Structure formats: C-alpha cells, structure tokens
Amino acid sequence: MMHSTRRGFLRTTAAATAVGVVGLPHIARAAAPRFVIVGGGPGGATAAKYLKRYAPAAEVTLIEANPTYTTCFMSNEVLGGLRDFSTIQVGYDGLSGHGITVIHDLVTAIDPEGKTVTTQGGESVAFDRCIVAPGIDFKYDAVEGYSAEAAEIMPHAWKAGPQTTLLRSQLEAMEDGGTVIVAPPDNPFRCPPGPYERISLIANYLKQHKPKSKVLVLDAKDKFSKMPLFTQAWEMFYGYGTDNSLIEWVSKSDGGTVTGVNTETMEVTTAGAGTFKGDVVNLIPPQSAGAIARSTGLLEGGDWAPVNKGTFESLAVPGIHVLGDASIAAAMPKSGASANSQAKATAASALALSMGQEPPMPTLANACYSIGGPEHGFSVAAVYNYDDFENKLVPVEGAGGVSPIDAGADSRRREMFYAHSWFENMKADCWG
Amino acid sequence: MGARQQGTRRWAATLVVAFAATAMPALAQADETEDMTVEVMAGACTYCHGTDGNGIGEAIPSIAGMPEDQFAYMMVTYQDGSNPATVMGRVARGYTEDQIQALAAYFGGKPFERPPQPWIDESVVAEGKELAAEYCESCHENEGRDGEGVGILAGQKLQYMRFSVADFLSEAREMERRQARKFRELMDDHGEEGFEKILNYYASVQ
Numbered sequence: 001m002m003h004s005t006r007r008g009f010l011r012t013t014a015a016a017t018a019v020g021v022v023g024l025p026h027i028a029r030a031a032a033p034r035f036v037i038v039g040g041g042p043g044g045a046t047a048a049k050y051l052k053r054y055a056p057a058a059e060v061t062l063i064e065a066n067p068t069y070t071t072c073f074m075s076n077e078v079l080g081g082l083r084d085f086s087t088i089q090v091g092y093d094g095l096s097g098h099g100i101t102v103i104h105d106l107v108t109a110i111d112p113e114g115k116t117v118t119t120q121g122g123e124s125v126a127f128d129r130c131i132v133a134p135g136i137d138f139k140y141d142a143v144e145g146y147s148a149e150a151a152e153i154m155p156h157a158w159k160a161g162p163q164t165t166l167l168r169s170q171l172e173a174m175e176d177g178g179t180v181i182v183a184p185p186d187n188p189f190r191c192p193p194g195p196y197e198r199i200s201l202i203a204n205y206l207k208q209h210k211p212k213s214k215v216l217v218l219d220a221k222d223k224f225s226k227m228p229l230f231t232q233a234w235e236m237f238y239g240y241g242t243d244n245s246l247i248e249w250v251s252k253s254d255g256g257t258v259t260g261v262n263t264e265t266m267e268v269t270t271a272g273a274g275t276f277k278g279d280v281v282n283l284i285p286p287q288s289a290g291a292i293a294r295s296t297g298l299l300e301g302g303d304w305a306p307v308n309k310g311t312f313e314s315l316a317v318p319g320i321h322v323l324g325d326a327s328i329a330a331a332m333p334k335s336g337a338s339a340n341s342q343a344k345a346t347a348a349s350a351l352a353l354s355m356g357q358e359p360p361m362p363t364l365a366n367a368c369y370s371i372g373g374p375e376h377g378f379s380v381a382a383v384y385n386y387d388d389f390e391n392k393l394v395p396v397e398g399a400g401g402v403s404p405i406d407a408g409a410d411s412r413r414r415e416m417f418y419a420h421s422w423f424e425n426m427k428a429d430c431w432g
Numbered sequence: 433m434g435a436r437q438q439g440t441r442r443w444a445a446t447l448v449v450a451f452a453a454t455a456m457p458a459l460a461q462a463d464e465t466e467d468m469t470v471e472v473m474a475g476a477c478t479y480c481h482g483t484d485g486n487g488i489g490e491a492i493p494s495i496a497g498m499p500e501d502q503f504a505y506m507m508v509t510y511q512d513g514s515n516p517a518t519v520m521g522r523v524a525r526g527y528t529e530d531q532i533q534a535l536a537a538y539f540g541g542k543p544f545e546r547p548p549q550p551w552i553d554e555s556v557v558a559e560g561k562e563l564a565a566e567y568c569e570s571c572h573e574n575e576g577r578d579g580e581g582v583g584i585l586a587g588q589k590l591q592y593m594r595f596s597v598a599d600f601l602s603e604a605r606e607m608e609r610r611q612a613r614k615f616r617e618l619m620d621d622h623g624e625e626g627f628e629k630i631l632n633y634y635a636s637v638q
Contacts (some may be wrong), residue, residue: 344475348468360469365476383526400528405597421489
C-alpha cells in the first residue's frame with residue numbers, strides 16, 4: 001500500500017506545477033489553500049488559529065456544533081466546588097476575529113474524494129486539506145445497563161458541560177453519610193490522571209461539607225497516572241489507608257472493573273468485588289474517537305485513528321489529518337496540552353503539504369497539572385521528537401517525568417499556582 | 433502499522449529536494465522548513481507561557497522579548513538543576529543547545545506585552561517605586577524594562593517574581609555578588625515587606 005503522505009505529496013506537487021506556481025513558498029502567489037477543521041475543542045481550535053497565523057492568506061473554516069465549548073481541564077475544580085462553571089466556558093469570537101470562518105453546525109459527512117465537508121444544516125464546504133479533531137465518543141455498550149439515557153442518572157461528566165453541572169448538583173444534593181462511586185475506565189482514555197484528580201477534589205468537598213461520606217473507586221486498572229503522587233495526597237488530606245479514609249480504591253486485581261449498572265436501584269456491579277449501591281454514581285465508560293472519525297473511515301476498524309505521527313495525516317485516508325484524543329499518538333497522553341502541541345505540527349504540516357513542500361520535523365511536548373487538595377498541585381511533562389523511520393514520537397531521554405515525590409509543600413503550592421496559570425494561558429492560546 | 437510507515441518520510445524529503453532543484457529556489461524552501469520547525473517547537477512552550485510567550489495567568493512568567501542570553505542561561509541552569517524549578521527542569525532537559533538557541537531567538541523577537549494584573553496591590557506601588565529606584569534600578573534599568581544580563585521585571589507576573597525572590601533569599605538560586613548585597617541591604621532596611629512593595633510596583637509597570 002502506498003503511504004498517504006507520499007501520495008498526498010505527489011498530488012499536491014503536481015497541482016502546484018500544473019498551475020505554474022513558481023517561487024513557492026510565498027503563499028500569496030499561489031491560490032490560497034483551503035482548510036476545514038472539524039471540531040472546536042483544544043485541538044481543532046488551536047489548529048485553526050495557528051493555520052491562520054502561519055498563513056494569513058489561507059482560507060480557514062472551523063465547524064463546531066456548539067456555540068460554547070466547556071473545557072474538561074479544571075472541570076474537576078467545578079465538581080469540587082472550588083471554581084465557577086462559567087470559567088471553564090469559552091466562545092469562538094477570538095477565532096472569528098482572526099479571520100477564521102466559524103460555522104456552528106454538526107458535520108455529518110466528510111468526502112475525501114470530492115474534498116467537501118457537509119453539515120446537518122445543509123452547508124457544503126470545500127477543502128484542500130481537512131483536519132479532524134472530534135475528541136471522544138463513549139462505548140456505552142461496554143457496561144451493561146449504561147447508555148446515553150443512563151448517563152442522565154449516573155453521569156460520566158467526561159465531556160464537560162451539562163454533565164458537569166449534573167454531577168455537581170448530585171454531589172450538592174447528597175446527604176452526609178452517602179457514598180459516591182467513581183468508576184474509571186481501562187487505558188487508553190481521555191486525560192489519564194483526570195479520574196484521580198476528580199476523586200481527590202470530590203473527597204476534598206466531602207471532607208469540608210459531608211465528612212461522614214466517602215468516595216468508592218471501582219477501577220478497571222491496577223495502576224494509574226501519577227499514582228504515587230495521588231496516593232500521597234490522599235494520605236495527606238483524606239486519611240487514605242486508615243479506617244477513616246474518605247477514599248476507598250478497589251483495583252482491577254481486586255475485581256473492581258465495572259461490568260454493569262442499574263439506574264433504578266443505583267447499583268453498580270463489578271467483575272469480582274460484588275455489587276455496590278451508590279448515592280451518586282460517576283461512571284466513566286470506555287471511549288473511542290468521535291463518531292465522524294469512524295464514519296469517514298479513519299479508524300481502520302479500531303477505536304482510534306492511526307496517523308503519521310509527524311504530520312498527523314491519516315494513514316487510512318490521504319489528505320485528512322486527525323489529531324488530539326481521536327488519534328493514536330502512542331507515547332503522548334490524550335490531554336488538552338498534547339492536542340494543542342499536535343495542532344501546531346498539524347497546521348504546519350497541512351500547510352506545507354498543501355503547497356507541495358516538505359513538512360517540518362516536529363518537536364512536541366505535553367505538560368499537565370493535577371490538583372490533589374488545598375494548595376496542592378503536581379505535574380507530568382515530556383518532550384517528544386518524531387522518529388520518521390519508525391513513525392514514533394519518542395520522549396527525550398533524561399527529560400520529562402512527574403513531580404518528585406519528596407518535593408515538599410512549597411513546591412506543591414507553586415504547582416497549584418502554575419496549574420491555574422496554565423489553564424488561563426491554555427484557554428487563550430487555543431481560543432483567544 | 434509501523435512497518436508500512438518506515439522510511440517514507442525520507443523518501444518524501446528526497447522528492448522535495450529534487451523538485452526544489454528544478455522548480456523553486458532550494459534555499460527558500462530550506463529556510464521555510466527550518467522556520468516552521470522552530471514555530472512548531474515554540475508552540476510546545478506557549479500553551480503554558482501564552483501565545484508568543486505572553487501569558488495572562490498570575491504565576492507562569494511571560495518569556496516574550498527575553499534577552500537571548502538570559503533565555504539560554506535560564507534553560508541551561510534548569511537543565512543542570514542549579515536553578516530551582518517545579519516543572520522547568522524536566523522540560524528544559526528535553527532540548528539541545530541548538531534548540532535552546534533557536535527558541536531564545538524566537539521568543540527574543542516577540543514584543544513583551546503587559547496585560548493588566550488585577551491581583552496587584554495598588555496601595556504599595558508608589559512606595560515600591562521609590563524602593564526600586566534605590567535598590568534595583570542600577571541593574572534593572574528603565575523601570576525594569578531592560579538591563580545587562582537581567583530578565584524583564586516591568587509587567588512580569590507578580591506571583592512568579594515572588595517565587596524567584598524566595599528562591600534567591602533561601603539561597604536555592606545563586607545570586608551575583610552585587611545582587612546579593614542589594615538583597616541583604618533591602619532586607620535589613622525594609623524586611624520582606626520591602627520586597628513585596630517592589631514586586632507589586634514592577635508588576636504594575638506598563
């Protein structure tokens with residue numbers, strides 16, 4: 001099978017030659033390339049913004065169903081009562097102001113041959129290259145009794161928005177002495193440390209307002225992201241490991257994997273630990289790339305889109321790039337920061353390939369913070385170089401990793417400040 | 433999946449060179465790709481430090497307009513641990529000397545912006561300005577906008593400057609002799625309050 005980048009390159013090169021465009025890379029001399037970005041989360045928004053920055057003459061259209069995006073990052077602080085919901089909402093005026101055409105509509109089809117995107121509202125937008133950043137969808141079938149309807153009773157809150165508000169109101173309404181069940185999925189899934197930050201901040205809320213309550217974690221894993229750091233925070237703040245712990249964690253080995261739910265009895269059944277009744281149940285189901293990635297044929301039968309990890313061009317469908325949570329970036333976690341970093345490489349590559357130029361060799365990074373308790377933050381970071389021979393993003397040896405376990409209270413306090421600054425700057429860099 | 437991918441990138445690169453030789457100026461192509469490589473690399477800094485290195489959060493420093501030698505010094509001392517850090521040691525060790533130089537030139541060329549910092553205590557700014565004139569201005573010239581071998585203080589993030597001062601005072605971060613003397617004098621004459629007033633002043637400079 002011919003590789004997609006090569007094929008895409010040949011086609012665009014031929015086109016450039018045919019119209020007699022000499023003296024590239026000056027884009028103004030060529031017909032302005034047209035890009036359509038599907039999805040306005042951190043990945044899609046960043047790709048649109050940076051395409052326009054890299055090539056002001058390019059025609060950039062962003063199609064996103066919702067007029068407002070609610071960030072998953074910092075939504076756990078909303079759940080824990082530490083942050084107002086309005087602070088995790090962003091609009092698209094910033095992107096429109098940069099000259100990006102923003103269409104609020106649902107994309108129903110992407111035609112890679114005809115090079116058009118069509119929407120529910122009947123719009124049809126032509127592109128030279130399309131960037132697909134649909135985020136995640138839920139595999140409801142993986143848990144018996146769970147569904148989109150069941151999520152109105154047992155919220156996942158793993159796409160922020162009404163689900164976040166729903167879970168918060170359930171926590172507020174719960175009486176003291178209640179049990180909050182949190183059920184994280186097996187890897188891979190969006191935001192690997194996210195469930196454990198959520199557990200921390202729910203425990204923090206219960207400690208202050210409903211101290212006879214507890215969080216029961218039914219996990220489909222034996223290990224999780226930043227595990228020693230979360231465990232340390234849980235011991236420091238929530239009595240973890242003692243008889244009075246606010247958090248009880250049941251691992252996969254202890255049978256914690258959730259296999260079914262009953263929304264009428266509020267019961268959760270596990271693979272081997274028995275059945276538990278929750279007053280509030282936060283079930284985070286297994287995930288896959290957003291539906292449009294599957295219907296466009298980008299997933300090759302799997303749950304996530306295989307891509308060239310240098311250009312994020314689909315290995316299944318040439319001319320289409322897939323980035324963020326929906327793609328397989330292997331070493332890079334499915335995080336907002338990863339999506340932002342990948343979006344810049346994707347924008348630069350899509351631009352270069354649309355003009356028959358060589359795409360840059362990307363150096364990417366991820367830096368992600370978690371809040372474990374009051375004035376208590378910690379981070380994970382990594383820098384990645386693209387290995388074009390193996391099609392791998394390789395973390396630089398000797399760099400990256402998590403906050404030191406013995407860093408102390410002052411360092412944890414600083415990382416809380418940095419986490420909140422990261423959030424403000426991240427929102428501005430993606431949508432501002 | 434990996435197998436079919438192998439080596440195709442180099443193959444494409446060869447094609448580009450061949451094409452460039454006949455149809456377009458090869459030098460321009462190389463420069464453009466180089467520029468975009470730096471753009472993408474710098475893009476991995478800006479979700480924390482802000483677009484173009486200008487942030488709006490209260491603690492992460494803006495890195496736009498930073499003197500190149502200062503940028504390189506900070507990164508190298510983060511790498512070897514002589515400059516205390518939370519995350520930046522782990523990040524800085526991901527970059528080579530050449531990459532650091534390229535990033536220093538990139539961010540050095542961006543104008544430093546001074547968005548409002550609503551957390552500034554305006555009531556101490558005037559006094560801070562007088563203290564700064566006495567203890568700081570000889571090195572941090574032009575209201576902290578520039579100076580030889582120093583970072584930008586004018587409009588820098590208040591919480592970041594507090595952390596930096598704490599690191600200097602605890603001797604976690606090394607000071608030059610002249611800086612150490614000024615810090616000692618300021619502490620003797622005005623205590624920690626004096627530092628706080630000065631930092632609020634520098635953060636407020638537009």
